[in-house]
Amino acid sequence: MHKIHLFKFFIALLLFVMFAREGSTQTWEVFDSNFHLEKKLSKGEIFLLGNSLRINVWNNDLSFLDSKYEPFTVIEDASLYQFLEPWIIIKNNDKFGALHEYGEQVLPAIYDEIDTYYTLLLARKGEEYFVYDRGKRSTFSIGNFASARIARNGQVIAQNSDGSFILPLSETPEHKYVSLTDPTDDVIVAREATGLGLINMEGKYILKPVIDELTHLEDSYFYAKNSNEYLLINALSTTADIRYNSFHRISIENDVMVEYIHGKLRRIMKNDGILLDIVGMDSVRKSGDYFNVHFRDGTTGLLNKEGDWEVRPTKTATGILPGNEGAYGAKIGDGFGFINANGDTLVSPKFDQVKIFSEGMASVKTGTKWGYINQQNELVIPYTYNTVGPFLQGIAIVQNDGTYNLIDKSGESMLETPYTRVSRMMDGYYLLEDKGLFGLAKPDGTVISNPVYEEIRREAKDKILIRKDGKYGVIKENGDFELPLFYNAILFDNKNDKILAKSETEAVPEVLSKKELKKE
DSSP states (O other): OOOBOOHHHHHHHHHHHHHOOTTOOOEEEEEOTTOOEEEEEESSEEEEETTTEEEEEETTEEEEEOTTSOEEEEESSOEEEEEETTEEEEEETTEEEEEETTSOEEEEEEESEEEEOSSEEEEEETTEEEEEETTTTEEEEEEEOSEEEEOTTSOEEEEOTTSOEEOTTSSOTTOOBSEEEOOSSSOEEEEETTEEEEEOTTSOEEEEEEESEEEEEETTEEEEEETTEEEEEEEOSSOEEEEEEESSOEEEETTEEEEEETTEEEEEEETTEEEEEOTTEEEEEEETTEEEEEETTSOEEEEOTTSOEEEEEESSOSEEOOOBTTBEEEEETTEEEEEOTTSOEEEEEEESEEEEEETTEEEEEETTEEEEEETTSOEEEEEEESEEOOOBTTBEEEEETTEEEEEOTTOOBOSSSOBSEEEEOTTSOEEEEETTEEEEEOTTSOEEEEEEESEEEEEETTEEEEEETTEEEEEOTTSOEEEEEEESEEEEETTTTEEEEEESSSSOOGGGOTTTOOOO
16 A cells, blocks of 8 residues: 655755756754754655655765764665655655665666555566566566556556456466456456456455445445345455345435435434334435434434434424534524534524534524624624534634634634635644745644744744744744744654754854744
8 A cells, every 4th residue: 555654845845846956065064852952863754654764866976864864875877766654765866766764675667667565566567567576676577568557455457458457366277358456455356357366465255246336435345246146245354254145225325324225214224234224204304414304294303323212203304414512503494503412402593503512612603694692692702703613622713704813712713814725633722824924823822823824834843943034943832932933844753853954054153043033
């Protein structure tokens, strides 16, 4: 399976290609975690790949570095092209080769193209394809093909010039297939004249090619139809486990798999069997990970993915949204309100749209504007905003007239100036964007920096990487500088607990000392 690691690496590689100059004076400064200078390095472009792989590229040579950034393996006449863990793809002129992340060169740079898998490399030279097997530590030809690639389960899928497909690494490498596809990491779907089947990572059939229809659902699950029989299959790496079979019609409608018995909707299905078996259903529709189940007697219920009723069937609502804090948004008559798990009305249907409760507040819409109510059905924040988000840690992102802000639970704006965009990041911090520049705010809404940087990224506690006018620096969470906006590149070697900073001169000018730098 192709695994492209570290987006930061590709950005660094792009900047290296754009800005590196042959023969320019470069100095790498190595700091400890407290930004105390430990040593200086010179020459080359350093890349940090994966968790502990350090590479230096200099004068067409590629060096593997130890924890002290000293070379222990040197590959001559090679430039860094890609890191596809655990493989390093190198390039020499217009040809490609490969190294293992441990520093071993396994393919010389003589190939036109290289495809990767955990334990395999597939290399093309003209129309001939070669495989390097990490376990056998050998390279061998598998033949000439119109095209070839490594499937997600590690088999090689090759297409002949006549349009047929083969599996050259299987026990039957000459056997031809009409088509071969790989929707999962475990199996290949094979089509032959007799029908569809499933092939495992060893290249063997675990489901013979006799199936009329075969549809991948998700993960390792498949829906199949063979003549008048319907099957739900869990296709594992060694076996195809038939989890459910029926001679009653199973179909997928409105993204929901259902079963009909004697022409009437009877069961809601999950990937491996029955989710709900109940009489009287009229239709089912998905609502996120939930199901709106409509019955012929006019009731509607909300079913969760475990097959339990979140809201028992009720005549109160004709549509029910996923809920929180004991309240569920519901379409009641011509409007939206909230009901509880028994279907009792909690908030009357006086809104045009509602969203989920979060931290005791729910956003509600009337006309074109959104506001917020509390659990007592009191309008706490008036209808002011075009778009709104949920409250998290007492803060919500709102947008009005094309600009974004943060508000607290009283509706007070937390940012002095609204911005083009405000986004909540995975760590709970807020990315502030204005006119193509970026800033950062803490999870409590405190601004670390206004949007003045071309790039800003929180690397660790009290370590925030910034870039402005093509120069990099590091600031703390109070906005003070740890490293000035002076460097051409800054790398965080978290495994080694070091920070590397590259400049084109030998020393940082005194005027740029961090004591003299102020928050932008």
